[in-house]
Amino acid sequence: xxxxxxxxxxxxxxxxxxxxxxxxxxxxxxxxxxxxxxxxxxxxxxxxxxxxxxxxxxxxxxxxxxxxxxxxxxxxxxxxxxxxxxxxxxxxxxxxxxxxxxxxxxxxxxxxxxxxxxxxxxxxxxxxxxxxxxxxxxxxxxxxxxxxxxxxxxxxxxxxxxxxxxxxxxxxxxxxxxxxxxxxxxxxxxxxxxxxxxxxxxxxxxxxxxxxxxxxxxxxxxxxxxxxxxxxxxxxxxxxxxxxxxxxxxxxxxxxxxxxxxxxxxxxxxxxxxxxxxxxxxxxxxxxxxxxxxxxxxxxxxxxxxxxxxxxxxxxxxxxxxxxxxxxxxxxxxxxxxxxxxxxxxxxxxxxxxxxxxxxxxxxxxxxxxxxxxxxxxxxxxxxxxxxxxxxxxxxxxxxxxxxxxxxxxxxxxxxxxxxxxxxxxxxxxxxxxxxxxxxxxxxxxxxxxxxxxxxxxxxx
Amino acid sequence: xxxxxxxxxxxxxxxxxxxxxxxxxxxxxxxxxxxxxxxxxxxxxxxxxxxxxxxxxxxxxxxxxxxxxxxxxxxxxxxxxxxxxxxxxxxxxxxxxxxxxxxxxxxxxxxxxxxxxxxxxxxxxxxxxxxxxxxxxxxxxxxxxxxxxxxxxxxxxxxxxxxxxxxxxxxxxxxxxxxxxxxxx
Numbered sequence: 001x002x003x004x005x006x007x008x009x010x011x012x013x014x015x016x017x018x019x020x021x022x023x024x025x026x027x028x029x030x031x032x033x034x035x036x037x038x039x040x041x042x043x044x045x046x047x048x049x050x051x052x053x054x055x056x057x058x059x060x061x062x063x064x065x066x067x068x069x070x071x072x073x074x075x076x077x078x079x080x081x082x083x084x085x086x087x088x089x090x091x092x093x094x095x096x097x098x099x100x101x102x103x104x105x106x107x108x109x110x111x112x113x114x115x116x117x118x119x120x121x122x123x124x125x126x127x128x129x130x131x132x133x134x135x136x137x138x139x140x141x142x143x144x145x146x147x148x149x150x151x152x153x154x155x156x157x158x159x160x161x162x163x164x165x166x167x168x169x170x171x172x173x174x175x176x177x178x179x180x181x182x183x184x185x186x187x188x189x190x191x192x193x194x195x196x197x198x199x200x201x202x203x204x205x206x207x208x209x210x211x212x213x214x215x216x217x218x219x220x221x222x223x224x225x226x227x228x229x230x231x232x233x234x235x236x237x238x239x240x241x242x243x244x245x246x247x248x249x250x251x252x253x254x255x256x257x258x259x260x261x262x263x264x265x266x267x268x269x270x271x272x273x274x275x276x277x278x279x280x281x282x283x284x285x286x287x288x289x290x291x292x293x294x295x296x297x298x299x300x301x302x303x304x305x306x307x308x309x310x311x312x313x314x315x316x317x318x319x320x321x322x323x324x325x326x327x328x329x330x331x332x333x334x335x336x337x338x339x340x341x342x343x344x345x346x347x348x349x350x351x352x353x354x355x356x357x358x359x360x361x362x363x364x365x366x367x368x369x370x371x372x373x374x375x376x377x378x379x380x381x382x383x384x385x386x387x388x389x390x391x392x393x394x395x396x397x398x399x400x401x402x403x404x405x406x407x408x409x410x411x412x413x414x415x416x417x418x419x420x421x422x423x424x425x426x427x428x429x430x431x432x433x434x435x436x437x438x439x440x441x442x443x444x445x446x447x448x449x450x451x452x453x454x455x456x457x458x459x460x461x
Numbered sequence: 462x463x464x465x466x467x468x469x470x471x472x473x474x475x476x477x478x479x480x481x482x483x484x485x486x487x488x489x490x491x492x493x494x495x496x497x498x499x500x501x502x503x504x505x506x507x508x509x510x511x512x513x514x515x516x517x518x519x520x521x522x523x524x525x526x527x528x529x530x531x532x533x534x535x536x537x538x539x540x541x542x543x544x545x546x547x548x549x550x551x552x553x554x555x556x557x558x559x560x561x562x563x564x565x566x567x568x569x570x571x572x573x574x575x576x577x578x579x580x581x582x583x584x585x586x587x588x589x590x591x592x593x594x595x596x597x598x599x600x601x602x603x604x605x606x607x608x609x610x611x612x613x614x615x616x617x618x619x620x621x622x623x624x625x626x627x628x629x630x631x632x633x634x635x636x637x638x639x640x641x642x643x644x645x646x
Contacts, residue, residue, distance in 0.1 A: 056537070072537070072538060072539055072540040072541065073536070073539070073540065073541045074541055141540060141541065142486065143486070143540070143542040144484055144485060144486050144540075145485045145486060145487050146483065146484065146485040147482070147483045147484030147485060148484060148540075149484050149486070199482065199484050200482070200483050200484045201482050201483050201484075202483045203483065314524055316524065316525060316526070317524065317526055364524075364526065364533075366526035366529070366530035366533060367530060369532065369533075402532060402533065402536060404532065405531070405532040405535040405536055406536065408536070460536055460541075461541060
């Protein structure tokens, strides 16, 4: 009898393990880490909720190149960032059955395959700390007889891939438990190289333009282990490396409406990435390698237009800033690869358009050379609301110091959080062509929170 | 193809904006006999609204504390190519004294200004430079005299000779400054 139970369990686990252990396929294929992923740069801007459209320093090269025209001195701007990222995942004690042929999704289904097993509510936590160079920018004002013409060149790491995730799940039965544990580790960043110009069109209007080149690498590592009743052990590891190369440009205006108000507008053209992906994966069943693959693919990603606006109000020693930008992420597209282009239809069912807004304030104590800043930001996740438990938002604060007449030191603290859910394929059935027919998914809720520190110093010659 | 299109559009747009726009890199050429001293020694001679929109930079929107706490103004408002005019003090010693000739010393008057406040260039001795929307003097005490004061003869001063010498030196200083600022002779 005991032998029969072991045999049944073994058969069941084989069915589980034949599948790729990953998020639901239709999501996985269009999940883009670069979408709606703004890390931020410039401690002054980040201390004010990330409102940077009308902030005037070297980071204007990336926020609003028109404001380069307001920088009268040769400036070297350098910044560091530190992030403490935490992810708490919880696996709901139900499964979701997804029928791919009929595109029918049902929740709370227990497959006969899992008869006798009861999923248990379980959670796991993982965290990661990273310190990176955040920005290095040089601005060079050209001597003018009237107006202003300023060039800027530099780099920033505005998109960050440092993330972690841990999955812990167990199925309980009278015979024992099935225990699954997964660890996801991601690292890397996109470096945005920029060269731009800001020029006065009138005493109160400045125009700016910048060209950006993006380079970067995304390392993805997934380790998964499953163990049950000493009957079977299974291990899987995926290592995926994506190399990005892309470019786009931004055009912007900065306008002084009156003595108190300034307005900034910017348009960022679609960003086209060329992606080279290498991956290796292996699967071990009871210590025996059952799969050891290497793959390579190339494709393009086209990110949509970004329309931005910002307003700044100056009252004596106080400045208030508000920014927004609009991006329709459902216009994200794959290209230059037929297989990937097939997924474009799924993009529309996964992504949506979002408006980010940031609000911040600064108060200056002139005699002390000190600025105190605080802000709030709302940065909605670019995915459909059914995948979102709580949208991304947070608060910020910071300090700025003007040393002598030539140097600023700014520090910012940012706290943000969001909650989302996703499917995790636990078991699936495939046809002869290796196409997924149906799957039983776990529903994983993630609570993500992060604390970021930014330190930026600028020296004006 | 689309990349090329975007770049072409951007270049054309930039070219249109920069041709004949507000920003001017050099002073427009004047009559042949109109020298640097003429138009740079005192911009107000040609540009009556110089104090409202000073050539070189528009400064009317700056916060009030930038004027009262000069380090803020210097950091955010002063173009680097103005600096030798006010910051490093070189404008105070424009005359080339030989080694044998002692530098002039005076036991009269106020001490030399430190860290002067915001003031547009080429306007020494000009006055009532008002910020937009206000009518206060821009400079410190050293810059509040009126242009006509330069030519006013002191009446009650017992030492008229010294005063004249000072005025002569000031004129020479202004000429040298104008030359140093790139004016053509």
